[in-house]
Amino acid sequence: MASVTPSADSAHAMSDRALRRRLLATTPGNRQAVLLTAAATALGAAAVVGQGLALAAALTRAFQGRSVTVAALCCLAAVAVRAAASRIRARVAERAAAATQLRLRTDLLTATARTGPYASRRPAGETATLLTRGVDALDPYLAGYLPQAAVAALVPPAVTVAVLLHDPLSGVVLLVTLPLIPLFGALVGLHTRDATARQWSALARLGGHFLDALRGLGTLRVFGRTAAQEEIVADTAGRHRRATQRTLRITFLSTLVLETAATLSIALIAVPVGLRLLGGSLGLYTALVVLLLVPEAFGPLRALGSRFHAGAEGLAAARAAFAVMDAAEEHGGTVTDLPAPARIDVEHVTVVLPGRSEPVLHDVSFTIRAGERVALTGPSGSGKSTLLALLLGLLTPTEGRVLVDGDDLATVDLEAWRRHLAWVPQRPHLFDRTVAENIRLGRPDACDEAVEQAARAAVAHEFISAMPHGYRTRLGARGAGLSAGQRQRVALSRAFLRDAPLLLLDEPTAGLDADSEQTLLAASARLMRGRTVLLVAHRPALLHGADRHLEVSAGTVRELTLR
Known part of the structure; x- marks a missing residue:
């Protein structure tokens, strides 16, 4: 896990929403990728609802001893559409992520070469870490977190509407419990951002110390200072290890919190549905629709929560990268007509x-x-x-x-x-x-x-x-x-x-x-x-x-x- 802390006030002050917009604008093809991802996600959301309805109809007809051919074919068609939409979304996201990383790494190299180590205000080791691990941290963000965010934005509302239409009581409970997942995720995220920042700070220092030690290895050996440098590198590595362990603990605990919240929310809907079905106040088809669709509403949010840390790391990497590029933009002017030689x-x-x-x-x-x-x-x-x-x-x-x-x-x-x-x-x-x-x-x-x-x-x-x-x-x-x-x-x-x-x-x-x-x-x-x-x-x-x-x-x- 790698994340990158901001290195310029302007980039640090940039909101996550503005940062995402700027990141998506890095590559011209990202606009088309976003539209295609949205279309594939909408198609997938419709397929999720269709799959639940068709499967509920097939099970109901089978229980009643009626033909299930049409319902089963509709269910298989919905599964195929859902799989195709997921595949399209993944391929588009992967290609867009690769193109964005390539463009960002190229712009970073250009900015670093233009300003040099003095203007970038960061040691060479940190710059190397940013160009490698930092830009690589964008892959799970662009190829995983953002597509999953689109699924989480479209699938739960579509499922909620379908549940409301079939069982308003379960739909109301779903409307009340569904926001708990992003609420808990946001609360955990406030702490996650600081933890990943500390983790990157330790990693950047480790990279800087290690690179400096390698460059001056001959001099260190001549003056007998290799042991002292080993202690410094070991101490920095220990700090990075402890920061990583803290981040992993937060990751596991946050996943536990989100899974527990989702499980309890599903139980609040499933238990009353089962009791109403046994009491005869709810039909089998409606009960099956609710029981099959409600987990589909919580599933994308749970998956998004598990990828939240990758999202935090990716945004931190982008923030640091744009800070370096902003420094390069601020470091140059427009006057080109210069005498040779000049005073x-x-x-x-x-x-x-x-x-x-x-x-x-x-x-x-x-x-x-x-x-x-x-x-x-x-x-x-x-x-x-x-x-x-x-x-x-x-x-x-x-x-x-x-x-x-x-x-x-x-x-x-x-x-x-x-x-x-x-x-x-x-x-x-x-x-x-x-x-x-x-x-x-x-x-x-x-x-x-x-x-x-x-x-x-x-x-x-x-x-x-x-x-x-x-x-x-x-x-x-x-x-x-x-x-x-x-x-x-x-x-x-x-x-x-x-x-x-x-x-x-x-x-x-x-x-x-x-x-x-x-x-x-x-x-x-x-x-x-x-x-x-x-x-x-x-x-x-x-x-x-x-x-x-x-x-x-x-x-x-x-x-x-x-x-």
């Missing part, structure tokens, strides 16, 4: 990250003029990566603004802005593709000559040529088979090939020795000429050739004089 002004920017009380950056202001090469230095954790995230559009300032040639970056279309820049992070990601395909990532239409030229500028051509198949050598996942310095040079080749007017380089020479670093800087100087370059530097060699030197310290930025 960048950071004005009184303060950034407070989630979970932290102290700002990472406080009242930061500086300017990067078009064509400048600016070196950014400072100790680890001082806010250098946060500044890069601001310029990449992955993070919006808590206060202040970032201007691109006079336009607030919050109003600039992120896709248009990112076409003007190339970024090389500290640990670049390489894909399970050939070396050439990894370099072409930012410019897929580049020719082989351009790829080789970019590799030469990044001092990567020699080691690539020495590989078994040269540029057609297939790399392993995350660049397996290459050293850290070689992965860095492949990423730099990718950035140089992109030919963007703005280069954002986070420790571009990490993993290189001093000689390779000097060779790389000399070879790439020509390609950097005329571009705006902001590079995070820890090594003194990166400061040579820079036009300006900015130092980040304790969340503030000051300009230093280059020696």
Whole structure:
């Protein structure tokens, strides 16, 4: 069982009804699926009533010694129609659920790629859990709960009308007792929603801790911290286990409550019917109609109650998914006409990250003029990566603004802005593709000559040529088979090939020795000429050739004089 807690206030405030409407509007075909499901359900409701009436007539005629052929054929026809309607409803719901999950997962991936981890306000482990277990939780909701909700909305009223027409007294009792099932279900549901939210919160933390531990396993082993991390993961897993057990207890208890209520309600109708039948005040056919149809009225509501938890989990998953997509929508603008290169002004920017009380950056202001090469230095954790995230559009300032040639970056279309820049992070990601395909990532239409030229500028051509198949050598996942310095040079080749007017380089020479670093800087100087370059530097060699030197310290930025 997996459910997802909201991660944005707007999504959290959305009512369940509005959330369902938005979820059904995710895929255009859902409207037709709803209409077809409603038609199949209505046909099934009519078949339920017809089956009960035909079976009651057949039993009555058999008891009286009369022919039951016609009544039996009608009963078989009703059973066939009911089965066909149920099959159609299930197939339509399954297809609609699969299409909705695919569309939602695609939109989630797009939103996550657009905003990045900073704007989504959730760790990578939680995002991965949402994309997998979270979206999967929609399957029992869309394919099970919603179709059953349609059955529960149509079958009980149809059965109640039929019972009222044949025995008004039993019909009145049915009208009084039938609402008890959804009433008890709603009361249980108020507690269920909180329990499933706590369960997902524990699962998301477990996923985040486990993913972080896997990523830093090498570092943890070097510093002998694997045992401590094991304890953290074990503690988080224990919390998730306890939350799951609490949710299961609620599920079993709520099912017991609903079954007990339904059984007692049926008994309140069946016992008087039996007594009236023995007393002669009620005919056999009418008694059989009531006894056969009343369980059919409670059956869909009992089934809906048993699937209520799947419904709560599915709605929670949808709420979190839409929260991520809403964050992506709020994170982009409409301005697309941008100069290349552009002047960048950071004005009184303060950034407070989630979970932290102290700002990472406080009242930061500086300017990067078009064509400048600016070196950014400072100790680890001082806010250098946060500044890069601001310029990449992955993070919006808590206060202040970032201007691109006079336009607030919050109003600039992120896709248009990112076409003007190339970024090389500290640990670049390489894909399970050939070396050439990894370099072409930012410019897929580049020719082989351009790829080789970019590799030469990044001092990567020699080691690539020495590989078994040269540029057609297939790399392993995350660049397996290459050293850290070689992965860095492949990423730099990718950035140089992109030919963007703005280069954002986070420790571009990490993993290189001093000689390779000097060779790389000399070879790439020509390609950097005329571009705006902001590079995070820890090594003194990166400061040579820079036009300006900015130092980040304790969340503030000051300009230093280059020696």
